[in-house]
Amino acid sequence: MFPHANVDPTADRLGRGQRTKIPSTRLNGYATNTICNSIPSPSSSNFSHASRTQYPIADYVDCSKFSLKHRKFLAAVTTNMEPRTFAQAAKDVRWREAMQHEIQALESNGTWTFEPLPPCKKAIGCKWVYKIKYHSDGSVERFKVRLVILGNNQIEGLDYNETFAPVAKMVTVQVFLVVAVAKQWELHQMDVHNAFLHGDLEEEVYMKLPPGFNSSIPDHVCRLRKSLYGLRQAPRYWFAKLAGAPKRYGFEQSYSDYFLFSLHRGFVQIHVLIYVDDLIFSGNNSASIQTFKHYLSNCFHMKDLGTLKYFLGIEVAHNPTGLFLCQRKYVLDIIFESGLLGAKPVGFPLEQNHQLSLVDGPPISDPERYRRLVGRLIYLSVTRPELSYSVHTLA
């Protein structure tokens, strides 16, 4: 044991990277560390990590020879990088502001309450996800930040029970459209902002404080009241919440597909089809559709997209003959991704008398790419019946 009198007064500041560095005595006879770095002044030493770095990158990158305009361009290119960690994002004031806004939005939404952690519970971590949204001309639209809970650390039975959430079948969507067209009903579309944040959470889930934010009360963690992106049960609670709104309005849920809701009031009929956070409306009375839309907008923060035009990647064109569905953009994306934009078209999707299930050639180096392509082709057969056989053969 050391006597207390001998303890260095700076000892409490010692930590990783703060130890006084003494060069090895063996190197005394040699010239080492020839690059002289400026000794940080005491005033600047507490704010910058770079001053402690022996070889800061700023010494090696020199932009002084470029024109001012080009330097601005370089700065824009370099600064608009999407950070992957909180430590990277915290250095940029724009991301810090975006995170601040997100936290305020979540708190005003009543997502969590501060509570002490019960002894048998464990708080789950969370992380920030950063994304830059660009305008179509390439300029930055906004810095989007989303708080995501690490749902992979949730324990079944403790943090979540049921995770099943129904999803509309594509056939129901088709039948819905066929009926609407045949009866010459209007078709409208809406989508919900931040869908998963609306769900009310039943389980007791505790989350650690988001990186970069401190509670005013020590030893408190966030107890989640609403669901958050990344939670295993988030889609389930979102659907439960969303399904409640039309039901309160008097809608009946269809038994053949739980995502279809219908309202019959005298001669007025409204049908609503929900696909996670997209809603399609159709009905024989446009005034009552508008009333229902207003009702939904009061329940959730929604965006009215007007007449149905683009739904789940399917382009919908109206004309007096009927409704034309195609996935032109999706097809062009597939062609672009396969690098076949300049390729020669062929007349048939598959050779006759193929022996694809018997082939024994060399396995391809990147099976993941093949699976992705086939997956996209499967979704494409939603509007292309003729691909049904070839996609079946490939998959």
Next chain:
Amino acid sequence: MQNPRQEHWDAALRVVHYLKGNPGQGILLRADCDMQLSAWCDFDWASCPSTRRSLTGWFVLSGNSPISWKTKKRHIVSRSSAEVEYRSMVATTCEIVIKSWCCSCSPHEIVL
């Protein structure tokens, strides 16, 4: 799918080549539709050379508008083409029954 070979990749690219010829093709849901469901089905007996399982397919129309189609490999081996024919009809009928529930929530009369 588990172990794709070069030939599979080539065949998949052939589909993309085919798509390139007519990327804007789609389906038309006609306005003059009488909501009468009609369905077509077909089969290919023992079409898979490695497992000898058969293929069935169906195509359901509502009036003139296509609403559902599928090609599916049966999960059991059928011993005669007549057997597959019946199985394919059963699968198609199931599909029509589901559709008729979707369409009006009241079952239609099914005419085979």
